[in-house]
Amino acid sequence: MTTKKAAAPGGATPRDRLLDAAGELFYREGVGVPTDALCKAAGVSKRSMYQLFDSKDAVFAAALERGEPALTAWLLPPPEEERGPRERLLYVFERLEEAAREPDYLGCPYVAAQVELKEPSHVASVVAARAKRRLVDFFRTEAGRAGAADPGLLARQLAVVYDGAGTRAGIGAEDLRGLAVTMAATLLDAAGVPDDGPPR
Amino acid sequence: MTTKKAAAPGGATPRDRLLDAAGELFYREGVGVPTDALCKAAGVSKRSMYQLFDSKDAVFAAALERGEPALTAWLLPPPEEERGPRERLLYVFERLEEAAREPDYLGCPYVAAQVELKEPSHVASVVAARAKRRLVDFFRTEAGRAGAADPGLLARQLAVVYDGAGTRAGIGAEDLRGLAVTMAATLLDAAGVPDDGPPR
DNA sequence: GGACATGGAAACCGATCGGTTTCCACCGGG
DNA sequence: CCCGGTGGAAACCGATCGGTTTCCATGTCC
Numbered sequence: 001m002t003t004k005k006a007a008a009p010g011g012a013t014p015r016d017r018l019l020d021a022a023g024e025l026f027y028r029e030g031v032g033v034p035t036d037a038l039c040k041a042a043g044v045s046k047r048s049m050y051q052l053f054d055s056k057d058a059v060f061a062a063a064l065e066r067g068e069p070a071l072t073a074w075l076l077p078p079p080e081e082e083r084g085p086r087e088r089l090l091y092v093f094e095r096l097e098e099a100a101r102e103p104d105y106l107g108c109p110y111v112a113a114q115v116e117l118k119e120p121s122h123v124a125s126v127v128a129a130r131a132k133r134r135l136v137d138f139f140r141t142e143a144g145r146a147g148a149a150d151p152g153l154l155a156r157q158l159a160v161v162y163d164g165a166g167t168r169a170g171i172g173a174e175d176l177r178g179l180a181v182t183m184a185a186t187l188l189d190a191a192g193v194p195d196d197g198p199p200r
Numbered sequence: 201m202t203t204k205k206a207a208a209p210g211g212a213t214p215r216d217r218l219l220d221a222a223g224e225l226f227y228r229e230g231v232g233v234p235t236d237a238l239c240k241a242a243g244v245s246k247r248s249m250y251q252l253f254d255s256k257d258a259v260f261a262a263a264l265e266r267g268e269p270a271l272t273a274w275l276l277p278p279p280e281e282e283r284g285p286r287e288r289l290l291y292v293f294e295r296l297e298e299a300a301r302e303p304d305y306l307g308c309p310y311v312a313a314q315v316e317l318k319e320p321s322h323v324a325s326v327v328a329a330r331a332k333r334r335l336v337d338f339f340r341t342e343a344g345r346a347g348a349a350d351p352g353l354l355a356r357q358l359a360v361v362y363d364g365a366g367t368r369a370g371i372g373a374e375d376l377r378g379l380a381v382t383m384a385a386t387l388l389d390a391a392g393v394p395d396d397g398p399p400r
Numbered sequence: 401g402g403a404c405a406t407g408g409a410a411a412c413c414g415a416t417c418g419g420t421t422t423c424c425a426c427c428g429g430g
Numbered sequence: 431c432c433c434g435g436t437g438g439a440a441a442c443c444g445a446t447c448g449g450t451t452t453c454c455a456t457g458t459c460c
Contacts, residue, residue: 014437030318032232034417045438050419106318114371115315118230118306125371132373156374157383164364171314171325173332174356183357183387190386214407234447245408250449 015052018042022063027109031060031116031124061123064113068131071109076138084196085146086188089139089158093180096162100169100176107170108132111163135159148191157187215252218242222263227309231260231316231324261323264313268331271309276338284396285346286388289339289358293380296362300369300376307370308332311363335359348391357387 012020021042025033035056039046053059077083077091099105106112110128117125139155148154161183168174212220221242225233235256239246253259277283277291299305306312310328317325339355348354361383368374 028318030316035419036417039438043438045440046419047421047439048437051437056418107315111367111371112315114373115307115312115367116230118228120372129371129373136373153379153382156379159374160361160364160368160379160383162364163367164360164362167311167315167363167367168360171311171329172320173314173329173336174359179353179356179360182353183360186390187383187386190390235449236447239408243408245410246449247409247451248407251407256448 014042014044014048018044018049018052018059019063019066022059023067023109026060026063027106027112028104031113057123060113061127064109064124064127064131067109068127068134072134075135085142086193086196089142089146089188089193090181090184092135092138092158093162093165093184096166097176097178097180100166100180105169108163108166111167112170132159132163135162143191143193146188146193148188148193150191154187154191154193157191158184161187214242214244214248218244218249218252218259219263219266222259223267223309226260226263227306227312228304231313257323260313261327264309264324264327264331267309268327268334272334275335285342286393286396289342289346289388289393290381290384292335292338292358293362293365293384296366297376297378297380300366300380305370308363308366311367312370332359332363335362343391343393346388346393348388348393350391354387354391354393357391358384361387 018038021044022038025038025041029037035046035049038056038059039049042049049059053062075092075095077088081088083091110131113128114120114125119125120129136155136159139158140151143151143154143158161180165174165176165180165183169176218238221244222238225238225241229237235246235249238256238259239249242249249259253262275292275295277288281288283291310331313328314320314325319325320329336355336359339358340351343351343354343358361380365374365376365380365383369376
């Protein structure tokens with residue numbers, strides 16, 4: 001029987017190591033990273049890489065996809081929390097500012113991927129677009145719960161703030177101390193979102 | 201005497217043709233365009249290209265720099281106009297939305313350059329950063345004239361909206377019908393910028 | 401008309417890249 | 431103890447890329 005593969009000493013399975021390294025390297029260096037560098041960083045041979053994936057692009061897409069749950073879990077407020085919808089929305093922008101404080105922050109990886117690839121039909125672009133859509137969906141449902149006049153509009157506005165702030169911080173044009181949260185709060189106010197009631 | 205070079209039949213001087221084509225191609229295809237493609241598009245030999253510039257990167261930087269005056273002239277309100285400062289600020293976001301309506305709009309070229317290069321010290325990144333700074337400067341001085349409570353803060357906020365809206369439109373995640381202008385207006389209101397008086 | 405500078409076409413060069421293949425070391429199951 | 435599957439190291443291949451060079455077809459100035 002082909003053993004189902006347990007955690008090898010050098011880390012997880014080659015696939016995991018590869019995708020982790022890919023996520024990091026693509027983010028840091030861009031789509032242009034040579035496959036050799038990728039494999040070296042992952043401690044994986046090109047042989048293994050190409051029998052796990054069809055192309056470098058496929059690795060890129062898979063790495064983006066794999067990273068999403070973790071990023072989402074960190075970015076979005078935990079669902080079991082007793083926070084009100086307004087605070088839940090602002091929570092995301094606090095996380096964004098926290099991430100942007102990191103000196104080597106390079107902006108949202110999904111934005112970067114789509115900007116670098118330019119081709120929307122690219123496998124990785126599709127994955128990235130889906131990830132971004134999920135964030136807007138979160139914004140919209142929370143905006144609805146929060147009593148926004150036009151939840152769809154507010155969600156789009158928040159997405160613009162999120163991507164704008166993330167991008168500007170990523171290119172070093174801005175350090176965001178409170179900027180993203182302030183802007184989000186201003187837009188929430190203008191959309192008629194009231195303060196959350198006291199935590200129950 | 202070395203003739204000072206007049207408009208050749210095939211277009212302007214080789215340098216001009218090269219920079220025009222470079223601006224267009226780098227924007228459309230990204231930093232990865234082969235020099236051959238660049239030269240072919242410009243109708244210029246690599247020989248000429250490399251005796252005009254030191255490297256492809258230098259061409260990139262020069263193309264970005266050369267494009268700026270035209271873009272600025274189109275993006276910013278004409279100075280001789282009798283518009284009030286609030287309208288002058290909103291004018292920029294109307295131009296942005298107009299540009300984003302173009303189906304092949306790919307976002308702000310300076311943002312794209314910095315995102316793709318990632319290296320802030322890159323020649324082209326420096327040019328791009330300077331261009332972006334000039335826009336924020338415009339925002340700040342107009343915000344001051346407009347009576348904003350904190351012109352510096354408002355300018356940073358407007359920059360976030362500008363880059364966020366431009367980027368999202370560029371990656372096809374948003375079509376911006378009125379979104380950018382609305383957001384800018386909301387932020388102007390929150391910053392205490394009054395409506396312009398009647399045109400004198 | 402002849403000397404000279406300009407500039408395109410294209411061959412060329414070394415390096416690199418995406419992807420394939422070969423070889424071998426190591427593993428668990430019989 | 432052998433056997434088949436896994437997977438790393440590394441050679442390898444064709445294509446491409448950034449950059450250089452050679453060659454020649456134009457000019458323009460004297």
